[in-house]
Amino acid sequence: MAFLTIPNVKIIGVSAAVPKQKKQVNKLECFAEGEAEKTIELTGVRESRLAPEGWVSSDYCMEAAEHLIEKLGWEKDSIDALIYISVSRDYIEPNTATVIQGKMNLPTTCYTIDVPMACSGYCYGLSVVGSLLSHGYMKRALMLVGDTPSKIMSPLDKTLWPIHGDAGTATALEYDPQANPMYFNLMSDGKQMNAIIAHASGVREPITNEDLNMVKYDEGIIRNRTHVTMDGMGVFAFTMSQVPKSIGVLIENFKIDVNNIDFLLLHQANHYIDEKIRKKLKFPEEKTPYCLETFGNTSSATIPMTMVTKIREQLKNGSNKILMSGFGAGLSWAAVYIETNSIEVLPLIEI
Amino acid sequence: MDINEFLNHFTNLFDDTDASTLTPETNFRDLDEWSSLLALSTMSMIDEEYDVQLSAEQMRKANTINELYILTQAKI
Numbered sequence: 001m002a003f004l005t006i007p008n009v010k011i012i013g014v015s016a017a018v019p020k021q022k023k024q025v026n027k028l029e030c031f032a033e034g035e036a037e038k039t040i041e042l043t044g045v046r047e048s049r050l051a052p053e054g055w056v057s058s059d060y061c062m063e064a065a066e067h068l069i070e071k072l073g074w075e076k077d078s079i080d081a082l083i084y085i086s087v088s089r090d091y092i093e094p095n096t097a098t099v100i101q102g103k104m105n106l107p108t109t110c111y112t113i114d115v116p117m118a119c120s121g122y123c124y125g126l127s128v129v130g131s132l133l134s135h136g137y138m139k140r141a142l143m144l145v146g147d148t149p150s151k152i153m154s155p156l157d158k159t160l161w162p163i164h165g166d167a168g169t170a171t172a173l174e175y176d177p178q179a180n181p182m183y184f185n186l187m188s189d190g191k192q193m194n195a196i197i198a199h200a201s202g203v204r205e206p207i208t209n210e211d212l213n214m215v216k217y218d219e220g221i222i223r224n225r226t227h228v229t230m231d232g233m234g235v236f237a238f239t240m241s242q243v244p245k246s247i248g249v250l251i252e253n254f255k256i257d258v259n260n261i262d263f264l265l266l267h268q269a270n271h272y273i274d275e276k277i278r279k280k281l282k283f284p285e286e287k288t289p290y291c292l293e294t295f296g297n298t299s300s301a302t303i304p305m306t307m308v309t310k311i312r313e314q315l316k317n318g319s320n321k322i323l324m325s326g327f328g329a330g331l332s333w334a335a336v337y338i339e340t341n342s343i344e345v346l347p348l349i350e351i
Numbered sequence: 352m353d354i355n356e357f358l359n360h361f362t363n364l365f366d367d368t369d370a371s372t373l374t375p376e377t378n379f380r381d382l383d384e385w386s387s388l389l390a391l392s393t394m395s396m397i398d399e400e401y402d403v404q405l406s407a408e409q410m411r412k413a414n415t416i417n418e419l420y421i422l423t424q425a426k427i
Contacts, residue, residue: 038388276395
């Protein structure tokens with residue numbers, strides 16, 4: 001059981017940046033007549049943001065980070081660690097966090113590392129950054145979490161393209177012996193690695209010319225072997241059976257008073273499945289904000305995107321008890337409980 | 352739980368299919384309205400009504416309502 005308690009660390013700020021360009025679900029070419037409306041009704045995603053050519057996840061994360069540290073008044077020399085959490089890496093080598101450190105002119109004393117996680121990324125990221133800061137030797141860390149699914153999915157695949165959006169976020173964390181502990185329940189099931197996978201994308205299956213052929217698998221499902229593919233039914237079955245349970249186990253193990261929780265921040269997978277999770281937990285609707293109608297599923301960025309676009313005022317003013325749950329490729333899933341106190345949350349940055 | 356109740360829950364998932372034409376032996380994959388979405392709805396209905404989670408593999412292999420019923424009953 002990967003239960004984890006991390007003391008001495010607090011979130012002090014969150015920001016997010018998205019492309020200006022919108023992707024309207026009802027105007028996509030992958031759908032047959034009438035399918036777009038059905039998809040919108042079911043998934044809750046009406047539109048999302050689409051990064052132009054040349055703009056990638058790390059660019060949006062960097063924009064979010066620059067604005068955030070300026071607002072917080074952080075000197076760049078005071079940043080001890082930068083962690084980049086994404087499956088949209090700039091290069092196979094070197095790792096993206098180090099590239100960002102260079103571009104942002106952070107000191108060479110800065111610790112940098114990538115955490116290549118998708119939809120469970122924000123929760124897993126908090127466990128990594130929290131663990132680094134908790135000792136008290138490093139005082140300040142930037143956690144950059146984002147994804148540009150548009151760069152790794154096929155525009156002609158109706159099972160994935162319509163509901164995903166691009167975004168980059170930054171979370172600032174500090175060492176603070178007064179901070180309330182963060183509680184984690186972290187899980188993995190690599191036996192289901194094929195549930196969400198881009199087959200020809202690494203060293204296991206190096207990209208060949210054939211991998212670039214666009215293949216029609218079904219009506220509205222055309223992709224090549226470098227694109228991400230998802231076993232929708234497998235992921236659905238997994239989510240229904242494992243995700244509510246993992247949140248319940250976290251609550252039980254750490255004796256969290258559910259009635260006192262201010263917000264349940266679910267990874268914005270799609271409205272249909274998120275509502276199943278919420279109802280299974282019997283968690284009130286008004287405490288479960290959604291940002292997927294206008295930003296879609298932004299992979300690892302969905303939780304900070306919800307914080308920035310839906311509960312900014314509440315996070316800025318006063319304390320909040322928050323449950324988070326991230327789940328996806330791996331398969332990998334995590335539930336986290338944190339308490340925040342008047343954190344800096346910037347308005348959404350659009351580029 | 353009995354098969355009639357199960358059948359009733361199942362038929363409620365459909366919008367355009369005449370419920371009176373469905374029997375436990377109906378191969379639901381032959382129905383015009385059947386779709387991958389209805390497969391998810393079926394799994395979800397079984398989860399909500401009976402607190403049973405079918406695997407994707409089980410859902411893929413089943414063809415008749417009675418087969419789903421037996422799978423569900425075995426897990427209660």
